[in-house]
Amino acid sequence: MKIASIDADLIGRKRHRFPNLACMKISAHHKAAGDTVMLKTDYDGLDSFDAVYLSKVFTDTPVPAEVLKLDNVTYGGTGFYYDKAPCLPASIEHQMPDYHLYDAWVADKLQHGGKPHDYSYYTDYSIGFLTRGCFRRCDFCVNKNYDRVSVHSPLAEFHDPARPKICLLDDNFFGTPCWREFLQELQSTGKPFQFKQGLDERLLTEDKCAALFSSKYDGDYIFAFDNVTDAQLIESKIQLARKYTDAVMKFYCFCGFDRNERWDTDFWKQDIFDLLFRIEILMRNRCLPYVMRFARYTESPYRGMYITIARWCNQPSFFKKKSLREFAICNGLDSACYRYVADFERLFPEVDPYLDMKYK
Numbered sequence: 001m002k003i004a005s006i007d008a009d010l011i012g013r014k015r016h017r018f019p020n021l022a023c024m025k026i027s028a029h030h031k032a033a034g035d036t037v038m039l040k041t042d043y044d045g046l047d048s049f050d051a052v053y054l055s056k057v058f059t060d061t062p063v064p065a066e067v068l069k070l071d072n073v074t075y076g077g078t079g080f081y082y083d084k085a086p087c088l089p090a091s092i093e094h095q096m097p098d099y100h101l102y103d104a105w106v107a108d109k110l111q112h113g114g115k116p117h118d119y120s121y122y123t124d125y126s127i128g129f130l131t132r133g134c135f136r137r138c139d140f141c142v143n144k145n146y147d148r149v150s151v152h153s154p155l156a157e158f159h160d161p162a163r164p165k166i167c168l169l170d171d172n173f174f175g176t177p178c179w180r181e182f183l184q185e186l187q188s189t190g191k192p193f194q195f196k197q198g199l200d201e202r203l204l205t206e207d208k209c210a211a212l213f214s215s216k217y218d219g220d221y222i223f224a225f226d227n228v229t230d231a232q233l234i235e236s237k238i239q240l241a242r243k244y245t246d247a248v249m250k251f252y253c254f255c256g257f258d259r260n261e262r263w264d265t266d267f268w269k270q271d272i273f274d275l276l277f278r279i280e281i282l283m284r285n286r287c288l289p290y291v292m293r294f295a296r297y298t299e300s301p302y303r304g305m306y307i308t309i310a311r312w313c314n315q316p317s318f319f320k321k322k323s324l325r326e327f328a329i330c331n332g333l334d335s336a337c338y339r340y341v342a343d344f345e346r347l348f349p350e351v352d353p354y355l356d357m358k359y360k
C-alpha cells in the first residue's frame with residue numbers, strides 16, 4: 001500500500017520544529033507491514049494514496065476542511081480533539097517510532113541553508129513518554145481528564161541507540177512513584193536527556209533534586225509556575241533546588257485564563273498583576289520566565305500588555321539586560337509596545353515597581 005503521513009503542524013506553523021510522534025509511530029507500523037510511507041508536506045494529490053494519516057497537536061493549526069472529508073483520510077490528535085483525542089491502538093502506540101520519517105524533509109531544509117541545530121529534534125533525539133497523565137486536573141490543561149500519572153512506555157520502546165539524546169514528553173514525571181528508577185535508567189544510557197513539557201517544581205524533594213540535578217541534563221531545567229497562589233511553595237522549592245544546582249531554571253508562566261470564569265475587567269487587570277508578581281519572584285531568584293498565553297488573552301482590554309510582557313520575558317537576552325520599561329522604550333517611543341506599557345501605567349500607576357525591576 002502507498003501511505004501518506006501528514007504532520008499538519010509542520011505545514012501550518014511556520015516555525016514549528018518538532019516531529020509528530022503519532023505520525024512516526026503510524027509510519028513504523030505501516031513500514032513493518034511492507035507498505036511505502038511518505039511524509040507529505042502539502043495537501044495536493046492525496047487521492048493517489050491508499051491511505052492518508054493526518055495528525056496535529058495544536059488546535060489553532062489550520063487544515064483545509066475539504067481534506068478532512070476525503071474517504072482515504074484518517075485524522076487525529078489533540079489539535080483536532082483536544083482533551084478527548086482518541087489514543088492510537090496499543091499495537092501502534094507501543095513500538096519504536098520511525099525516526100526516519102522526516103529524513104528527506106530535513107535533508108532538503110539543510111541543503112537550502114537550514115541550520116542543523118534547528119532540526120535536532122528530528123535528527124538527534126529518541127522521543128517518548130515514560131509516563132502519561134497528571135493528577136492535578138488543571139481546568140485549562142489537555143490532561144484535565146486524567147486523575148493520575150501512569151507508567152506508559154519502557155525506555156527501550158523508544159530509545160534508539162543510534163541517537164545521541166533523549167527527549168521525554170511526560171506530563172508530570174515526578175508524579176510517579178517510579179521516578180527514581182526511571183531517572184537511574186536514563187542516567188545509565190550515558191546520554192543527555194530532557195523533559196520537554198516541564199517538570200512539576202512543587203513536587204521537588206531533597207532526593208529528587210539530588211537525582212535530577214546530578215543527571216546529564218540536556219538544556220535548561222524547565223518547570224511551571226502557572227498559579228500565583230503557589231508563590232510561596234514555588235519560591236521555597238527554588239531555594240531547595242539552589243542547594244543542588246546553579247543551572248538555569250526556566251518556568252512556564254501560564255496566563256490569560258480565568259479560573260473563576262468571570263472574564264471581566266477586574267480579572268484582566270489582576271491577571272497582569274499576578275503575572276508580573278510571578279515574574280518578580282523568578283527574577284529575584286535568578287530564574288527565567290517563559291510566558292504562555294491562553295488563547296482568550298486576545299479578549300483582554302490589556303491584550304498589548306500580554307504581548308509586550310511575553311516578548312520581553314521569552315527572549316532571555318532582553319529579559320536579563322532590560323527592565324520591562326527599558327524594553328518598551330528600546331522598541332521606540334512611537335512603538336505599539338511602548339504605548340501598551342504607557343497606557344497600562346496611566347490606568348494603574350501602582351504597576352510602576354514592576355516596570356523597573358531588573359534581573360541581577
Ligand code: SF4
Pocket residue numbers: 134135136137138141142143144171172200224
Ligand atoms: S499540573 Fe501541568 S500537566 Fe498537570 S494538569 Fe496541571 S497543567 Fe496539566
